[in-house]
């Protein structure tokens with residue numbers, strides 16, 4: 490097994506008076522795709538936001554590439570190579586696709602070779618390059634959000650439910666794009682509710698319930714064990730297939 494790029498140890502997060510994360514232990518191996526699964530309200534998004542410094546952990550430790558980032562600021566995490574695609578995608582609807590991409594490239598002009606690769610992943614972005622991002626379809630917006638996150642090479646890509654609200658054909662396209670990304674050995678942490686997407690892409694899996702990780706292992710094992718799926722994912726699995 491490869492070494493860990495990101496580790497959460499006993500992480501607690503309070504939002505106001507609510508105790509949401511209750512001791513999250515999570516290991517994201519370097520170079521693989523880790524799927525974070527669990528029913529609605531289990532704490533997946535809160536876990537991602539806590540990693541990104543958008544919520545503060547009240548207890549526990551978060552380590553990235555051997556460095557303690559528990560109290561790091563969001564902007565510093567981005568500078569250290571973590572890209573985050575939130576559930577609402579965070580794109581600028583009033584700006585063109587090109588302007589959205591230019592703003593995402595922090596270290597200067599976009600690398601043209603990398604841009605050509607991104608066009609191959611998501612041809613629609615080239616086609617609608619000068620369109621306002623707000624005019625794109627839901628799937629194209631998700632593609633733009635992912636493209637912004639990978640406009641420069643990243644150590645870790647964190648993506649919250651990329652398939653949400655998308656048609657099966659578009660989800661198929663996203664799966665292909667993430668496969669291509671995986672082949673570049675980018676480490677990815679992804680929250681998903683779509684179980685077929687999760688099994689198509691995940692190398693390792695962590696399942697959350699009630700603010701904790703209640704199962705961690707290989708995706709292959711979970712994909713082939715119906716009893717484990719029912720026990721861990723139960724209704725949320727039925728509801729999202």
Ligand SMILES: Nc1ncnc2c1ncn2[C@@H]1O[C@H](COP(=O)(O)OP(=O)(O)OP(=O)(O)O)[C@@H](O)[C@H]1O
Pocket residue numbers: 504507509527528529530531532533534535536
């Ligand atoms: N800003 C907030 N204020 C109060 N409670 C919140 C807030 N954000 C999340 N919660 C609560 O924290 C719990 C975990 O939410 P979270 O969004 O992390 O779950 P999730 O596993 O990502 O679920 P979903 O799939 O529905 O997004 C839920 O009970 C939710 O109601």
